[in-house]
Amino acid sequence: MDLKLDHHSKDGIEIVDVEGEIDVYTAPRLRELLIDLVNNGFYQLVVNMEKVEFLDSTGLGVLVGGLKRVRAHDGSLDLVCTQERILKIFRITGLTKVFGIHDTVDEAITARKSEK
Amino acid sequence: MATVELSFTPLPAHVRTARLVAAAVARRSGVDESLLDEVRLAVGEACSRAVEELRLHCPTEPVRLALTEQAGRFEVEVTDTSMQASGNQGAPAFPPGFGIAVIAGLADDVQISETSAGTSIRMSWPSALPDGQLAP
Numbered sequence: 001m002d003l004k005l006d007h008h009s010k011d012g013i014e015i016v017d018v019e020g021e022i023d024v025y026t027a028p029r030l031r032e033l034l035i036d037l038v039n040n041g042f043y044q045l046v047v048n049m050e051k052v053e054f055l056d057s058t059g060l061g062v063l064v065g066g067l068k069r070v071r072a073h074d075g076s077l078d079l080v081c082t083q084e085r086i087l088k089i090f091r092i093t094g095l096t097k098v099f100g101i102h103d104t105v106d107e108a109i110t111a112r113k114s115e116k
Numbered sequence: 117m118a119t120v121e122l123s124f125t126p127l128p129a130h131v132r133t134a135r136l137v138a139a140a141v142a143r144r145s146g147v148d149e150s151l152l153d154e155v156r157l158a159v160g161e162a163c164s165r166a167v168e169e170l171r172l173h174c175p176t177e178p179v180r181l182a183l184t185e186q187a188g189r190f191e192v193e194v195t196d197t198s199m200q201a202s203g204n205q206g207a208p209a210f211p212p213g214f215g216i217a218v219i220a221g222l223a224d225d226v227q228i229s230e231t232s233a234g235t236s237i238r239m240s241w242p243s244a245l246p247d248g249q250l251a252p
Contacts, residue, residue, distance in 0.1 A: 021132065023132060023135075023160060023164065024128040024160075024164040024167060024168070025131060025132060056157060056160050056164060056215075057161055057214050092221040093217075
C-alpha cells in the first residue's frame, strides 16, 4: 500500500487526509505537502491518520517538523487517530504529550476552536 | 544458517519489502500475532537506519537481513557495512539514534554492534514453535 494524500478546508482549518504507509520511502511526500500548506498560509492543520496502516520514526519526524513549522506562525497541528498500532509508537516516543490526538476530525476542530 | 536471508540495494523503496518478508517469516516461525506489528516496525526502523547510513557512506553495498528461528526465539539481524556509526540520518527532526531508541522500545532483546566494518542490529521475539520447526 502506497501513500495517498489529500487535503480540504473545514471551519477554517486545513484537514490533511493520509492513507497507507508512512515510512522512509513515502514520508518525504507528506513532508512536502505540509511545507506547501504552511508556505501557502495554512497554519491550522489537522492530520487525519485514521487510514494510516504503518508509521515509523521517519513519519514521526515529518509530523514533528510540521508542528515546528506551524508553531513558528502561532499555528497548530493536531492528529486524528484511534488505531492502537499507530498510537503505540506515539506513546513509546513520548509524543502523546506533544501532539493533540483526537478520535474524530470534528472533535479535533472543536478542541482547536475552544483553545482560541 | 538463517531461516531466510535477504539483501537489498540501499534504497528507501525496498524497506517495505524487508518489513513484509520479516513479518511473513515471523508468522511462520510462530511469533504471536499481537507481536507482528512490533516486528514489522522494528525491522523497518533497523533497515531505514541501514539504508540511510549506506546511502551516505557506501551506496554500492547492500543492506543484509537475516531471519532465524531457533530455540523458541525469532531472531532478526540487520547488517550494513557503511564503516560509519553516525546514527539515524533519516529523521532530521530527531537526534541521531532515534530509530534505534524506537527499536529498543519495541523488541525485548536488542544488541547493537558497531565496528569499523559497519553496524549490526540484532533483535529477537519469542516464538511458539520448537527449535527448527516451521508452521505449515
